[in-house]
Amino acid sequence: MITSDPLTFITLTPIIVGLALLILPHIGPASMADFVRRIARSLSMAIAVAIFAITTMLFLGQIGNIDWLDIMQGDYVFQNEAVVLLGEIGVRWTVGVDALSFPMVWLTAMLIPISMLVEWDAKDGHIFHPLILVMEGALLGVFVVLDLFVFYVFWELTLIPMFFLILVWGGDDRRYASMKFFIYTFTASVLMLIGILVMYFNTGDASLAGSLTDHHFDLVSMTAQAAGDGLIAGEGLRHFVWILLLIGFATKMPSVPVHTWLPDAHVQAPTAGSMLLAGVMLKMGAYGFLRIAVTIFPESTVVFTPLLIILGMVSLVYGAIVCMGQTNLKRMVAYSSVSHMGLIFLGIATMQPLGIAGALFMMFAHGIISPLLFAVAGAFKHHYHTLEIGSMRGIAHHSPWLAGHMMLGWMASLGLPLLAGFVAEVAVLIAFWMTFGWLVILPALTLIITAVYYLSSMQRTIFEGGDPHVGVLPESLHGEEPRDITWHENAGMFVLAAFTVLFGILPFIFWDMMSDWSTEFMLETLVDAMNSQGVKP
Amino acid sequence: MLSLDEMENLLPEMALVAGIVLAILVPNLGNATLRLPLTRVRIPLFIGGTRFTATSDPRLPARISIVAFSVAFFFSFFGIEGASGEIGGVIEVSSFSRMMSFVFYGALLLAAVATTYRMPARRGARAPRDKDSESRVEALVAALMDNRRQVDFHLLLMMVGLGMSLMAMASNLFFMFVAIELASLAAYVLVAFHKEEAVGGEAGAKYFIVGSVASATGIYGMSLVYLWAGDLDFDALAASWAAMDGLDPFAVIGVGLMLVAFGFKVSAAPFHLAAPDAYAGASSPVAGVLATASKAMGFVALFRVLIEVTMPAEGEALWFCIVAILAVITMTWGNLAALTSENPKRMLAYSSVAHAGYMLAALAAIGSGLGDSATTELVLVAVVFHLTILVLFKLGAFLVLGLLETEGRSHRLEDLHGLARRDPQLAGSMFIFMLALAGVPPLSGFLSKLLMINGIVNISAGTGSTSADAIVPWAETVDPVFWLAIAIVLNSALSLFYYLRLCLVMFFEEPEEAKPLRRARHLRRTILVLAVLTVFFGIGSGAEFLLDLVETAVSAM
Known part of the structure; x- marks a missing residue:
C-alpha cells in the first residue's frame, strides 16, 4: 500500500485513525476507553511523523524514485488505479501529484506534527490531537485528489475539524469567530460548487461518465478536454464559471473584500489551529485557483487579469496599511497574511513563468513563516496572557528564545534576504516589473510598509524598556515573573525557523520543480490563451 | 378467494x-x-x-x-x-x-x-385516589x-x-x-x-x-x-x-x-x-x-x-406549462417562507414544500417532451430516489424534534439552542440531516438533487445555440426547461441559509435548560442509524445499491 499507492495511504490513514480515536472511547467499555484516551495523543503524533517521513521519502525518491523535474504538464505521479465510488454519476477515487501540488503535500505533512508539538500540552489532548489528525487527512485530500466531487468533499471536510478547534479551544470570542469562519467559507464554497456543476454538465468523456448522467467529475479528463476544444463552448458561460470559482477560492485565500473572517478566526483560534489555518488552509485557495480555474479556463484568466491585479494590489496594500494600525499581535500577523496572499494574485497576473513560480514559492514560504509567527504569538499569549503589542517591553530579557524566534519570523516575513520569504517576493516583483514596468513601485513600496510595522512592533516588544534589566511587564501577569517558552514550543519553532533559513539559503530544493512547472504551464496553457485573446506573451 | x-x-x-x-x-x-x-x-x-x-x-x-x-x-x-x-x-x-x-x-x-x-x-398508571394532590x-x-x-x-x-x-x-x-x-x-x-x-x-x-x-x-x-x-x-x-x-x-x-x-x-x-x-x-x-x-x-x-x-408519445404534454410554473412557485414560496419561520417544525414543513417544488420541476421536465425515454427514466429515478432518501433525513430531522418534544418543546427555535452542548450526538445527527436537506455533497441529498438537475439539463441540452458567445444570447435560445434547473440551484442556495441557521443555534447559543435530554434509547439509536444511512447512501456502494434498486423499480413502471 505504502509503495504502490502512497497518496491514498497518507490521505486515508489520518482520517481513519483520527476518527477511530475520537469515536472509540464512546462506544467501547470503560477500560478500553481509558486506554484509547491515554494513547490518543502519542499515537496521533506517531502517525503524523510517519506521514511526514513517507512524504519526505517520496520527495527524495526513496519511494517511487521520481524525478520531479521530469513531470510533463497534465501528468501526475503516484497515480492510483481509479476506484469507482459512484458509477451512476461518474465519481472515482483518483489521486496523483505533480510539481504544483507536491510542495503543498510536503508542507502539510511537515506542519501537522509541528503544530501538534507546539500544543503538546493542550487541554483535552485526547480529542485535540486526533482532530488535528483528521484535519491532516482532509488537507492532504484536497491536494492529492483528481476528482472534483471528492475534491469538494475534502474541501468541506477541512472546515469541520477547524470549526471545532476554534469553537472548543478558542479564545473568549470564539463563537462569533467560528460562526463567521464557517459561514464565509461555506457560502463561498457553495458558489464554487455551482461552478463545478456547470463544468460537470459539459464533460463528455464516455469512458469515465456515470451510467445515469453521461458526465464525470474527473479533473484530468476535464483538463484534457479544456486543452482540446475547450470545456465549455459559450465564452460568456466560461467567464461566469471562472468568476464563481474565483469567489470560492479568493474567500479561502483570502483576498480583499472577502477577507474579514480571517483576522477574527486567527485571533480566536488555538495556536495549532492558527498555524494550520495560515500555513495550509489559505494555500488551498491559491492551489484550487491555479489547478482548476486557471488551468481549465486560461482565456478567462487572461481576460480577467486586470481584476486579479486589482484584487492582489488592494489586498497587498490594504493588508499592509491595516497591519500598521493593529495593536493585537495575532491580528497583525493575520493581516500580514492577507497582504502576502495578495502577492500570489499579482504573481499569477504577471503571466510570466517567473511570476507564477514566485507565487508558488510564496505559497510555500508563507506556509512555513506564518505558522512560525503564529506559534510565537500563541506562546506569547500562553506565557504573558496578552496579545497587546506595547503592553510589555523588553521581552528579550525574560524570554530570550521567544524573542529570538519572534525576530527571525518577523524578519523572514518582511523579506530579509537569505530567508525564505525573500525569494518569493523578489521573484514576483521582478516578474511584475517585466510585465508592467514601473507599476512595480506600488508593491515594492508596500514592502517598506511591511518593514515599518514589523520593525516598530519589534522595537516596542522585544527591545525597548524603561530599565534594560527588567523591561515593562504587562498587567495581565499580575506581577509574576514570566517564564521562557516550554521545550516543546521551542522545538516546534526551532524546526520551523530552521526550514525558514534552509529554504532561504537553498531555495532550489523546491524552487526548481516550481519553476519548471510554471514554465511548462506557461508554454502549454497560457501562451495559447494569450494569443487567442490578443495579448502579447 | x-x-x-x-x-x-x-x-x-x-x-x-x-x-x-x-x-x-x-x-x-x-x-x-x-x-x-x-x-x-x-x-x-x-x-x-x-x-x-x-x-x-x-x-x-x-x-x-x-x-x-x-x-x-x-x-x-x-x-x-x-x-x-x-x-x-x-x-x-x-x-x-x-x-x-x-x-x-x-x-x-x-x-x-x-x-x-x-x-x-406507563405500566404502573393507576386511577387517582382522593388523597392525591x-x-x-x-x-x-x-x-x-x-x-x-x-x-x-x-x-x-x-x-x-x-x-x-x-x-x-x-x-x-x-x-x-x-x-x-x-x-x-x-x-x-x-x-x-x-x-x-x-x-x-x-x-x-x-x-x-x-x-x-x-x-x-x-x-x-x-x-x-x-x-x-x-x-x-x-x-x-x-x-x-x-x-x-x-x-x-x-x-x-x-x-x-x-x-x-x-x-x-x-x-x-x-x-x-x-x-x-x-x-x-x-x-x-x-x-x-x-x-x-x-x-x-x-x-x-x-x-x-x-x-x-x-403523457403523449412525443411532443409537449398539455400540463407542462402549468406544472413547471407551479414547481417554481412552490419551491420559491417554500424557501422564502422557511427563511422567515421561527418554529422549527414549520420551517421543516416549508422546506418540505420546497422539496416538492424540486420534484415537480423534474416532472415538468419530462412533460416538456424534449427528452427521450432514457432521460425520462433518469428523471423518474431521481425523483423516486429523492422520495426514498427523504425518509432518512427529513423524517430523521422530525424524529430529533420528536425527542425534544418529549419535554414539551420543539415549536420555537430557542428550544434547539445549545443542543450540541446538551446532547452532542443528537446535534451531530441533526447537523447531518440539515446538510443533506440542503444538498451538500457527499450526503445523499446532494446525489438526488444532482440527478434531478442532471436530468433537466440533459433534457434541455442542445436546445441552446452553441454559436452564441455570451450568456445573454445563449440564454435567449435555450429551451425554458433549462431555467427549471437554474431555479433548483438558486433555491438550494437560498435554502442553505435556514438550514444552517438551525445548525448554528444548536452549536452557538446557550441552552435554555442545562439538564440532559431523555434517554430514549431506541429512538436515539434510530436517529443515529438514519444519520449514518444518510451518509452511506450518498456515495460509494450504498448509493449504488439503492440507485440500482430504484432503477429496477422505475423500469417496471
Missing part, C-alpha cells in the same frame, strides 16, 4: 391486516369463561373479563405495530426484485409498487418507534389517557400504511382514490391526535377540511374523466387519451381537478397552505410521516395520472 401466488404477492399487506386484527383483539383478551349449563365445566372465552397481565400491558399495541411494519417492510424489500402479479383487475403488484410500499412502510415503522416515546405508555391527579390522568390511546394511534398508523401501499398498487383510478382516502382519513385523525395542546385539534380540523375539499375536487374530476372515457382503468384511460382528437373538455377539466387533489397531497403551492399548520400542530413523528410517506403517495398519484395517462 386469493390464490397462493396472489397471497404471496400481498404478503406485506397481509402482515399489516394481521397487525390490525391483532391490535384490536389482543389487548382485550381476558379470563372470561362460559359455564356450561348444569355442569361445573367452564370454557374459557378469552374475550372480556379481567385482562391478563401480558395483554393489559399498554405497550403492547406499539409492539404489535412495530412488528407488523417490520415484517411488511422486509417483504416489500424482497418484493422489489421481481414481484409481479395482477389481482382482481384493480391491483397490480410490480417492482415499482413494492419500492413505494418499501418507502411507506419504512417511514411508518420509524414513526411507530418514535411514538413509543412521544406518547409513552391536584398535580398528581393531573399527571395520573395524563398517563392513563396515554395508555388508553395506544391502540387507537397504532391502529390508525397501520391503516395509513395499508392505504398507502394499496394506493401504490392500484391500476384503477377509482381504487386508487379509495386507497388514498383510507390513508388520508386515518392521517387526519393522527394529526389531531396531538391533544396536549390546542393547536393539535385546530391543525387536525384544518387539515381535514382542506383535505376533504381537495379530495372532493379530485373525485369530481375523476367523475368527469369517467364521463369522457367510460372506464377508469389506467391503461384504458391512457389509450383513450392517446386516441383523443383535439381536446375534450371533460378530460382536460377532469385531469386538472385531479391535479388539485394530488397537489394538496404533495403540498404544492398554492394548495400547501394547510400543510405548515398541520405539521406544526401534529406530533413530530406524524408530521414526519406527512412530509415523507404522504408526499410520496401524492407523487405516485401524479406519476400515474401525468406520466402514464396523459
Whole structure:
C-alpha cells in the first residue's frame, strides 16, 4: 500500500485513525476507553511523523524514485488505479501529484506534527490531537485528489475539524469567530460548487461518465478536454464559471473584500489551529485557483487579469496599511497574511513563468513563516496572557528564545534576504516589473510598509524598556515573573525557523520543480490563451 | 378467494391486516369463561373479563405495530426484485409498487418507534385516589389517557400504511382514490391526535377540511374523466387519451381537478397552505410521516395520472406549462417562507414544500417532451430516489424534534439552542440531516438533487445555440426547461441559509435548560442509524445499491 499507492495511504490513514480515536472511547467499555484516551495523543503524533517521513521519502525518491523535474504538464505521479465510488454519476477515487501540488503535500505533512508539538500540552489532548489528525487527512485530500466531487468533499471536510478547534479551544470570542469562519467559507464554497456543476454538465468523456448522467467529475479528463476544444463552448458561460470559482477560492485565500473572517478566526483560534489555518488552509485557495480555474479556463484568466491585479494590489496594500494600525499581535500577523496572499494574485497576473513560480514559492514560504509567527504569538499569549503589542517591553530579557524566534519570523516575513520569504517576493516583483514596468513601485513600496510595522512592533516588544534589566511587564501577569517558552514550543519553532533559513539559503530544493512547472504551464496553457485573446506573451 | 401466488404477492399487506386484527383483539383478551349449563365445566372465552397481565400491558399495541411494519417492510424489500402479479383487475403488484410500499412502510415503522416515546405508555398508571394532590391527579390522568390511546394511534398508523401501499398498487383510478382516502382519513385523525395542546385539534380540523375539499375536487374530476372515457382503468384511460382528437373538455377539466387533489397531497403551492399548520400542530413523528410517506403517495398519484395517462408519445404534454410554473412557485414560496419561520417544525414543513417544488420541476421536465425515454427514466429515478432518501433525513430531522418534544418543546427555535452542548450526538445527527436537506455533497441529498438537475439539463441540452458567445444570447435560445434547473440551484442556495441557521443555534447559543435530554434509547439509536444511512447512501456502494434498486423499480413502471 505504502509503495504502490502512497497518496491514498497518507490521505486515508489520518482520517481513519483520527476518527477511530475520537469515536472509540464512546462506544467501547470503560477500560478500553481509558486506554484509547491515554494513547490518543502519542499515537496521533506517531502517525503524523510517519506521514511526514513517507512524504519526505517520496520527495527524495526513496519511494517511487521520481524525478520531479521530469513531470510533463497534465501528468501526475503516484497515480492510483481509479476506484469507482459512484458509477451512476461518474465519481472515482483518483489521486496523483505533480510539481504544483507536491510542495503543498510536503508542507502539510511537515506542519501537522509541528503544530501538534507546539500544543503538546493542550487541554483535552485526547480529542485535540486526533482532530488535528483528521484535519491532516482532509488537507492532504484536497491536494492529492483528481476528482472534483471528492475534491469538494475534502474541501468541506477541512472546515469541520477547524470549526471545532476554534469553537472548543478558542479564545473568549470564539463563537462569533467560528460562526463567521464557517459561514464565509461555506457560502463561498457553495458558489464554487455551482461552478463545478456547470463544468460537470459539459464533460463528455464516455469512458469515465456515470451510467445515469453521461458526465464525470474527473479533473484530468476535464483538463484534457479544456486543452482540446475547450470545456465549455459559450465564452460568456466560461467567464461566469471562472468568476464563481474565483469567489470560492479568493474567500479561502483570502483576498480583499472577502477577507474579514480571517483576522477574527486567527485571533480566536488555538495556536495549532492558527498555524494550520495560515500555513495550509489559505494555500488551498491559491492551489484550487491555479489547478482548476486557471488551468481549465486560461482565456478567462487572461481576460480577467486586470481584476486579479486589482484584487492582489488592494489586498497587498490594504493588508499592509491595516497591519500598521493593529495593536493585537495575532491580528497583525493575520493581516500580514492577507497582504502576502495578495502577492500570489499579482504573481499569477504577471503571466510570466517567473511570476507564477514566485507565487508558488510564496505559497510555500508563507506556509512555513506564518505558522512560525503564529506559534510565537500563541506562546506569547500562553506565557504573558496578552496579545497587546506595547503592553510589555523588553521581552528579550525574560524570554530570550521567544524573542529570538519572534525576530527571525518577523524578519523572514518582511523579506530579509537569505530567508525564505525573500525569494518569493523578489521573484514576483521582478516578474511584475517585466510585465508592467514601473507599476512595480506600488508593491515594492508596500514592502517598506511591511518593514515599518514589523520593525516598530519589534522595537516596542522585544527591545525597548524603561530599565534594560527588567523591561515593562504587562498587567495581565499580575506581577509574576514570566517564564521562557516550554521545550516543546521551542522545538516546534526551532524546526520551523530552521526550514525558514534552509529554504532561504537553498531555495532550489523546491524552487526548481516550481519553476519548471510554471514554465511548462506557461508554454502549454497560457501562451495559447494569450494569443487567442490578443495579448502579447 | 386469493390464490397462493396472489397471497404471496400481498404478503406485506397481509402482515399489516394481521397487525390490525391483532391490535384490536389482543389487548382485550381476558379470563372470561362460559359455564356450561348444569355442569361445573367452564370454557374459557378469552374475550372480556379481567385482562391478563401480558395483554393489559399498554405497550403492547406499539409492539404489535412495530412488528407488523417490520415484517411488511422486509417483504416489500424482497418484493422489489421481481414481484409481479395482477389481482382482481384493480391491483397490480410490480417492482415499482413494492419500492413505494418499501418507502411507506419504512417511514411508518420509524414513526411507530418514535411514538413509543412521544406518547409513552406507563405500566404502573393507576386511577387517582382522593388523597392525591391536584398535580398528581393531573399527571395520573395524563398517563392513563396515554395508555388508553395506544391502540387507537397504532391502529390508525397501520391503516395509513395499508392505504398507502394499496394506493401504490392500484391500476384503477377509482381504487386508487379509495386507497388514498383510507390513508388520508386515518392521517387526519393522527394529526389531531396531538391533544396536549390546542393547536393539535385546530391543525387536525384544518387539515381535514382542506383535505376533504381537495379530495372532493379530485373525485369530481375523476367523475368527469369517467364521463369522457367510460372506464377508469389506467391503461384504458391512457389509450383513450392517446386516441383523443383535439381536446375534450371533460378530460382536460377532469385531469386538472385531479391535479388539485394530488397537489394538496404533495403540498404544492398554492394548495400547501394547510400543510405548515398541520405539521406544526401534529406530533413530530406524524408530521414526519406527512412530509415523507404522504408526499410520496401524492407523487405516485401524479406519476400515474401525468406520466402514464396523459403523457403523449412525443411532443409537449398539455400540463407542462402549468406544472413547471407551479414547481417554481412552490419551491420559491417554500424557501422564502422557511427563511422567515421561527418554529422549527414549520420551517421543516416549508422546506418540505420546497422539496416538492424540486420534484415537480423534474416532472415538468419530462412533460416538456424534449427528452427521450432514457432521460425520462433518469428523471423518474431521481425523483423516486429523492422520495426514498427523504425518509432518512427529513423524517430523521422530525424524529430529533420528536425527542425534544418529549419535554414539551420543539415549536420555537430557542428550544434547539445549545443542543450540541446538551446532547452532542443528537446535534451531530441533526447537523447531518440539515446538510443533506440542503444538498451538500457527499450526503445523499446532494446525489438526488444532482440527478434531478442532471436530468433537466440533459433534457434541455442542445436546445441552446452553441454559436452564441455570451450568456445573454445563449440564454435567449435555450429551451425554458433549462431555467427549471437554474431555479433548483438558486433555491438550494437560498435554502442553505435556514438550514444552517438551525445548525448554528444548536452549536452557538446557550441552552435554555442545562439538564440532559431523555434517554430514549431506541429512538436515539434510530436517529443515529438514519444519520449514518444518510451518509452511506450518498456515495460509494450504498448509493449504488439503492440507485440500482430504484432503477429496477422505475423500469417496471
